[in-house]
Amino acid sequence: MTGDSSKDWMVGLPEQPDLLSLQDLRSLIGGGKILETDLVRRSGGTWHAARDVPELGSLFSSGEDIQRKTRRRPLKEIPPPEPEPDPVPESPGASSSEAMEGKYFSPTDLLRALSHGLAPRNILLSAFLLIPILGLAFFLRGYIQGDSARYGAMTLVVGVGVSGIAFVLAHVTRFQVEGRDPRVGGSLGWMLRRISSVLLLPLIGFIPAVALFGLLSLMGRMAEVSDTAAQAIRILYFVPVLTGLLLVGCGILLELLLIMVPACMVVENVRLGPALKSVFWFVRTQFGRVLLHWLVITVGCALSYRILSWVVGKGFAFAADMTGNLLERGETLFSFYAGMREGLSLAVPVSLFVTMSVLSFLVLREEDMEYLPGGDSSEPEETHPSTTD
Numbered sequence: 001m002t003g004d005s006s007k008d009w010m011v012g013l014p015e016q017p018d019l020l021s022l023q024d025l026r027s028l029i030g031g032g033k034i035l036e037t038d039l040v041r042r043s044g045g046t047w048h049a050a051r052d053v054p055e056l057g058s059l060f061s062s063g064e065d066i067q068r069k070t071r072r073r074p075l076k077e078i079p080p081p082e083p084e085p086d087p088v089p090e091s092p093g094a095s096s097s098e099a100m101e102g103k104y105f106s107p108t109d110l111l112r113a114l115s116h117g118l119a120p121r122n123i124l125l126s127a128f129l130l131i132p133i134l135g136l137a138f139f140l141r142g143y144i145q146g147d148s149a150r151y152g153a154m155t156l157v158v159g160v161g162v163s164g165i166a167f168v169l170a171h172v173t174r175f176q177v178e179g180r181d182p183r184v185g186g187s188l189g190w191m192l193r194r195i196s197s198v199l200l201l202p203l204i205g206f207i208p209a210v211a212l213f214g215l216l217s218l219m220g221r222m223a224e225v226s227d228t229a230a231q232a233i234r235i236l237y238f239v240p241v242l243t244g245l246l247l248v249g250c251g252i253l254l255e256l257l258l259i260m261v262p263a264c265m266v267v268e269n270v271r272l273g274p275a276l277k278s279v280f281w282f283v284r285t286q287f288g289r290v291l292l293h294w295l296v297i298t299v300g301c302a303l304s305y306r307i308l309s310w311v312v313g314k315g316f317a318f319a320a321d322m323t324g325n326l327l328e329r330g331e332t333l334f335s336f337y338a339g340m341r342e343g344l345s346l347a348v349p350v351s352l353f354v355t356m357s358v359l360s361f362l363v364l365r366e367e368d369m370e371y372l373p374g375g376d377s378s379e380p381e382e383t384h385p386s387t388t389d
Helices: 022-030 107-118 120-143 147-177 184-192 195-225 227-235 238-268 272-285 287-323 332-368
Strands: 009-011 039-042
Touching: 009 022, 107 120, 107 147, 107 332, 120 147, 120 332, 147 184, 147 195, 147 238, 147 332, 184 195, 195 227, 195 238, 195 272, 238 272, 238 287, 238 332, 272 287, 287 332
Parallel strands: none
Antiparallel strands: 009 039
């Protein structure tokens, strides 16, 4: 009986955050508070459905289909590849044989899952994809004439590249959160089958940014050629200031989309349109949490980039000083090694960015789920977009 009274059990339900004894669990099961599909675990163990725990399985009636009346949405099944030829064949294990239950993630679960952002596989994959993308961006900087065209091309290349990396790593992260072994080939294939979303997502922030940048450039040219225009812009200086703030806002919008959209697409297994609809839903219904998650992710990744950029930069600078700065700006080799320097600096921040983004979406998704009493068939006035056809 001593073992039955030890408080070393946890139930994966928000209303049961405390440690419980085996006796407590049996009482809650008898009272219908814990159902056979609810997740439980013993300290140091893994989560299992209550019916699968030897100490509790006999308390449930065999063959009875008991389901909690809830808006809790399970992670949708990742289907196998489409019949048409796939550029990168889906490797075994890349599709889910059953949907992951929409379990409650405790703070301990989230901290444990956060470590996936520092997994060697994730970091190496991030660096492997970042180096050629950033190398191309530095190459364009050396060969495209005109500041506007140069930085516009660099921004577009980096934006599309980071978008693709976010899709790949989000797919890998879902498998890690589910406790399954991810397959990089399968994740690349999943991203390539959604290449239109990868390309369109950066354009949502890039197109208005180009328009605002053009407006600022136009005001600058007007001020140069006309004293009257310069005086008018000086008096109405809030107009270029507001335009500049909106231009920065386009960058924040793109970051927010990269945080939420790939995570939504891989968790809910939906296309770009429904994912954008879900993002709008979360921003509208949980604006404070979305803003907090954005701030935490931005600060954490920015700090890690600053530290790693300093470390990697010192290594490259030391090599350059000792060898006489053999690489000249504008050369192809210089572009490649500049891309390597930035790719190594960004590998960990980008990996953390995607992992934290997926976990952020799971937390927002959990907060959006509302338990309903077992006998209550009513539904809230509003339902999440993913629950409606």
